[in-house]
Amino acid sequence: MTDLTLGRAAGPSLKQRRQRAAFWFLAPMLIALFCVAAWPLLRTIWFSMTDASLSGLYDAEWTGFDNYLSVRTLSSGRVVYRGTLVDPDWWNAVWNTVRFALISVGFETAFGLVVALVMNAEFKGRGLVRAAILIPWAIPTIVSAKMWGWMLNDQFGIINDILMGIGLIDQKIAWTASVDTAMTAVLIVDIWKTTPFMALLILAGLQMVPRDIYEAARLDGVHPVKVFFRITLPLIKPALMVAVIFRMLDALRIFDLVYVLTPNSAATKTMSVISRENMIDFDKFAYGAAQSTLLFAIIAVFVSLYIWLGRVDLSGESQR
Amino acid sequence: MTRNLPSRIAFYALVAVIVLFAVFPFYYAIVTSFSTGTALFQVNYWPKVFDLANYKAVLGSRNFSRSILNSVFIAGCTVGFALFLAVTASYALARVRFRGRGLLLMTILAVSMFPQIAVLAGLFELVRFLGIFNTPWAMILSYTIFTLPFTVWVLTTFMQDLPVEIEEAAIVDGASPWVIITRVFLPLLWPALVTTGLLAFIGAWNEFLFALTFTSSESMRTVPVAIALLSGASQQEIPWGPILAASVIVTVPLIVLVLIFQRKIVAGLTAGGVKG
Amino acid sequence: MAKIELKNVTKSYGAVEVIKGIDLEIRKGEFMVFVGPSGCGKSTLLRLIAGLEEITSGDLLFDDQKVNHLVPSDRGIAMVFQSYALYPHMKVYDNMAFGMKLARADKAETDRRVREAARLLQIEHLLDRLPKQLSGGQRQRVAIGRAIVRDPRVFLFDEPLSNLDAALRVQTRLEIAKLHHAMDDTTMIYVTHDQVEAMTLADRIAVLRDGKLEQVGTPAELYENPKSIFVAGFIGSPKMNFLTGSFADARGCATLGARPEHIELAPDGSGEWQGEVVHAEDLGSDNYLFVEIGADEPVVVRQPGKLAIPYGSRVSLQPQAQHLHRFGVDGQPLR
Numbered sequence: 001m002t003d004l005t006l007g008r009a010a011g012p013s014l015k016q017r018r019q020r021a022a023f024w025f026l027a028p029m030l031i032a033l034f035c036v037a038a039w040p041l042l043r044t045i046w047f048s049m050t051d052a053s054l055s056g057l058y059d060a061e062w063t064g065f066d067n068y069l070s071v072r073t074l075s076s077g078r079v080v081y082r083g084t085l086v087d088p089d090w091w092n093a094v095w096n097t098v099r100f101a102l103i104s105v106g107f108e109t110a111f112g113l114v115v116a117l118v119m120n121a122e123f124k125g126r127g128l129v130r131a132a133i134l135i136p137w138a139i140p141t142i143v144s145a146k147m148w149g150w151m152l153n154d155q156f157g158i159i160n161d162i163l164m165g166i167g168l169i170d171q172k173i174a175w176t177a178s179v180d181t182a183m184t185a186v187l188i189v190d191i192w193k194t195t196p197f198m199a200l201l202i203l204a205g206l207q208m209v210p211r212d213i214y215e216a217a218r219l220d221g222v223h224p225v226k227v228f229f230r231i232t233l234p235l236i237k238p239a240l241m242v243a244v245i246f247r248m249l250d251a252l253r254i255f256d257l258v259y260v261l262t263p264n265s266a267a268t269k270t271m272s273v274i275s276r277e278n279m280i281d282f283d284k285f286a287y288g289a290a291q292s293t294l295l296f297a298i299i300a301v302f303v304s305l306y307i308w309l310g311r312v313d314l315s316g317e318s319q320r
Numbered sequence: 321m322t323r324n325l326p327s328r329i330a331f332y333a334l335v336a337v338i339v340l341f342a343v344f345p346f347y348y349a350i351v352t353s354f355s356t357g358t359a360l361f362q363v364n365y366w367p368k369v370f371d372l373a374n375y376k377a378v379l380g381s382r383n384f385s386r387s388i389l390n391s392v393f394i395a396g397c398t399v400g401f402a403l404f405l406a407v408t409a410s411y412a413l414a415r416v417r418f419r420g421r422g423l424l425l426m427t428i429l430a431v432s433m434f435p436q437i438a439v440l441a442g443l444f445e446l447v448r449f450l451g452i453f454n455t456p457w458a459m460i461l462s463y464t465i466f467t468l469p470f471t472v473w474v475l476t477t478f479m480q481d482l483p484v485e486i487e488e489a490a491i492v493d494g495a496s497p498w499v500i501i502t503r504v505f506l507p508l509l510w511p512a513l514v515t516t517g518l519l520a521f522i523g524a525w526n527e528f529l530f531a532l533t534f535t536s537s538e539s540m541r542t543v544p545v546a547i548a549l550l551s552g553a554s555q556q557e558i559p560w561g562p563i564l565a566a567s568v569i570v571t572v573p574l575i576v577l578v579l580i581f582q583r584k585i586v587a588g589l590t591a592g593g594v595k596g
Numbered sequence: 597m598a599k600i601e602l603k604n605v606t607k608s609y610g611a612v613e614v615i616k617g618i619d620l621e622i623r624k625g626e627f628m629v630f631v632g633p634s635g636c637g638k639s640t641l642l643r644l645i646a647g648l649e650e651i652t653s654g655d656l657l658f659d660d661q662k663v664n665h666l667v668p669s670d671r672g673i674a675m676v677f678q679s680y681a682l683y684p685h686m687k688v689y690d691n692m693a694f695g696m697k698l699a700r701a702d703k704a705e706t707d708r709r710v711r712e713a714a715r716l717l718q719i720e721h722l723l724d725r726l727p728k729q730l731s732g733g734q735r736q737r738v739a740i741g742r743a744i745v746r747d748p749r750v751f752l753f754d755e756p757l758s759n760l761d762a763a764l765r766v767q768t769r770l771e772i773a774k775l776h777h778a779m780d781d782t783t784m785i786y787v788t789h790d791q792v793e794a795m796t797l798a799d800r801i802a803v804l805r806d807g808k809l810e811q812v813g814t815p816a817e818l819y820e821n822p823k824s825i826f827v828a829g830f831i832g833s834p835k836m837n838f839l840t841g842s843f844a845d846a847r848g849c850a851t852l853g854a855r856p857e858h859i860e861l862a863p864d865g866s867g868e869w870q871g872e873v874v875h876a877e878d879l880g881s882d883n884y885l886f887v888e889i890g891a892d893e894p895v896v897v898r899q900p901g902k903l904a905i906p907y908g909s910r911v912s913l914q915p916q917a918q919h920l921h922r923f924g925v926d927g928q929p930l931r
């Protein structure tokens with residue numbers, strides 16, 4: 001006790017001063033994040049339990065979970081289910097999103113590994129390759145969508161021209177418009193655009209593997225393929241896992257590419273797209289809010305599972 | 321690369337394929353953007369014509385120039401705002417030990433993984449409430465949700481790498497935390513600031529969902545929205561020439577920046593481990 | 597300029613107690629050296645005095661005034677760090693003037709002090725350079741100069757020489773000794789694990805072990821009257837020989853300590869100990885003989901001048917009785 005009073009008399013200690021400063025330094029950021037993240041999220045969840053519409057945000061009435069699922073028994077005795085959870089369009093979007101996320105991240109990881117391995121080798125023109133692969137990453141998604149939209153154009157597109165030229169197809173394909181190929185088109189563009197990012201993250205992991213491990217393996221005459229699976233891959237696994245998880249989360253919320261490349265195609269409509277469509281375009285604001293809340297829940301579960309499994313040290317505590 | 325000839329040839333072929341795939345789409349967009357009329361609708365692998373008509377059309381239109389200005393203003397403000405808040409916050413997170421620090425870092429990371437659609441409804445209400453719907457401020461406010469966590473995260477990792485003894489020397493010299501940040505750390509951190517600033521700028525420049533939702537008039541659109549919604553004389557006809565010209569216009573500066581700062585950007589991307 | 601008193605000072609990190617109750621008085625103008633093995637808490641103790649770490653319990657007094665809660669800059673201290681810790685983006689001049697600028701000192705006065713410190717350390721021609729344009733030794737001088745400019749009551753050094761090469765270390769050690777004479781009313785506390793530095797620089801040495809004070813005294817006192825086996829072994833180079841078993845029993849103690857310089861070669865077989873030379877180190881001025889006499893380890897004998905004793909030859913050793921150290925089972929000296 002006496003210690004405390006003496007401390008007061010002499011003013012705050014260094015630790016106290018620093019912690020006080022830290023508080024004031026963090027406060028503006030926390031307030032900003034509260035305003036743009038926490039509060040809107042809470043409001044979205046609240047809206048999802050009302051019947052709010054775009055024009056009537058404020059005269060919304062509480063409807064509970066009706067937007068998610070409501071069960072009514074008609075006087076005839078028939079039971080009617082309504083709400084997002086029984087909406088085939090929603091499940092179609094969920095399926096599209098999951099399919100998109102799994103396939104795109106899978107390919108991006110595979111291609112990213114290849115590109116990273118190439119860039120990790122020493123050869124003339126390595127700088128050039130790095131510059132080249134940064135280009136797809138630097139191009140805005142909307143621009144990529146438009147560029148590829150043009151290349152994949154059914155009538156005048158260069159892709160059809162090439163494929164017909166080498167005899168792979170005998171008929172022009174309406175890549176973005178056809179239900180069969182729309183998802184493929186979206187996947188192609190996304191993989192093209194995001195593989196560089198994956199490659200750079202993997203490369204960073206690769207460069208932390210000490211070179212002499214390879215030297216030793218080569219002296220021992222181990223086959224390069226075996227070296228890759230037995231040595232390289234286990235060593236970069238942590239970096240790879242972090243990269244995959246970030247990409248996965250990113251893929252699950254995809255919006256812009258789908259919206260611009262294949263507008264209004266049921267074959268590609270993702271959760272983000274269908275939520276916004278309901279919210280803004282169809283004036284089913286609360287219904288869209290419910291769908292976006294579901295997307296949030298899915299991602300939140302995914303993240304907590306991952307953190308809970310303790311696979312990644314996300315706080316970077318161990319680096320210190 | 322001291323192997324035999326066939327495997328070297330195979331390796332360089334792989335390199336060539338990678339480079340070709342990476343560069344070709346943009347190259348083709350440039351080639352197309354210089355053609356008009358019927359030339360546009362023939363597949364040309366090499367530049368045959370050099371017609372600036374598409375560029376004149378795009379830049380001549382009042383709205384597209386306005387969009388570029390909007391985008392520059394919005395991305396600039398977003399970056400300035402995020403960096404200002406992030407520098408002090410990341411100092412606290414990287415340098416001061418306090419309870420709940422790990423939890424706070426986790427929260428910040430979690431926010432950066434937010435699906436943006438999840439806050440759209442709430443932000444829409446907030447933007448309407450503040451009366452900034454269809455103004456650049458709606459975007460500047462909403463972009464904070466992804467630029468701020470990202471900049472805080474990356475700057476924190478950079479700040480953790482600064483030597484402790486320099487800070488202690490400053491403390492002995494009588495520097496307050498604010499002085500340490502502004503007069504000791506900031507001058508050492510400017511490469512990191514350039515990197516994070518640039519990455520945040522690119523993020524803000526490319527954003528689509530919020531910009532699409534929070535603007536209603538053509539003159540308020542940002543570049544991605546303007547390109548996405550560029551329409552021709554009639555509904556059916558897509559004006560590919562001007563779209564590609566506009567695409568090239570907004571992409572070339574980015575590519576130049578990225579190539580100039582490529583080393584720093586790669587460092588920033590991997591330091592953050594977060595999306596770019 | 598300041599008398600420093602530590603009264604039962606402790607420091608814990610969480611549950612781990614690193615400094616375990618230290619009582620120490622450092623006199624005005626004294627050059628005090630903290631030595632001890634790595635991890636014993638020297639740096640921590642110095643940082644407690646600097647105010648960079650908070651004292652867990654106990655009192656720290658500067659000139660009879662409690663300073664436990666004062667921030668470093670209010671304690672009138674200056675510190676020289678092992679890694680120099682110069683501000684990389686500031687010229688040498690600004691590095692040295694930074695503290696005074698922050699204190700809003702008079703410009704002319706700042707300039708006068710910086711130039712005077714630079715003159716004292718002979719770094720006047722470096723004032724316009726950036727730290728990265730300096731050599732290691734020059735950087736260390738700038739770091740010392742920065743401390744001088746603050747005109748501190750207490751000067752703190754944390755292993756300031758350990759990043760320098762051997763030759764530079766000796767030279768800079770000399771500079772620090774000169775500095776102490778030039779500023780003889782400034783209290784200096786110097787941390788090192790190098791006992792040569794400690795012996796040559798110190799007015800008094802405090803030997804730390806595992807967070808506790810083992811012994812405090814002048815270099816001569818520690819050398820002549822170590823209060824424990826630990827101090828006896830820590831001070832002096834080469835290390836004191838410790839003998840147990842029959843060697844110790846012969847003199848009625850548990851452990852017998854004999855410094856290498858206090859053992860003489862005796863003519864054939866006339867010495868007390870007989871043994872075989874298993875190794876020899878010729879340092880030019882001195883010879884160290886490692887003689888296997890049947891103890892746990894070979895005994896080291898220091899002989900001045902040139903010597904030609906082949907390996908494996910048998911020698912006879914005679915310890916100087918008046919310089920032997922006898923220790924009891926508890927490690928304390930027997931009188």
Ligand SMILES: Nc1ncnc2c1ncn2[C@@H]1O[C@H](COP(=O)(O)OP(=O)(O)OP(=O)(O)O)[C@@H](O)[C@H]1O
Nearest residue numbers: 609612614632633634635636637638639640641789
């Ligand atoms: N911030 C800290 N948290 C927990 N333990 C610490 C911290 N700082 C130091 N220690 C522990 O306190 C003990 C003393 O450390 P200190 O740095 O004072 O040793 P030292 O005597 O200076 O050693 P060296 O000669 O290696 O510099 C060590 O065991 C160290 O592990």
Ligand SMILES: [Mg+2]
Nearest residue numbers: 638639640755
């Ligand atoms: Mg130390």
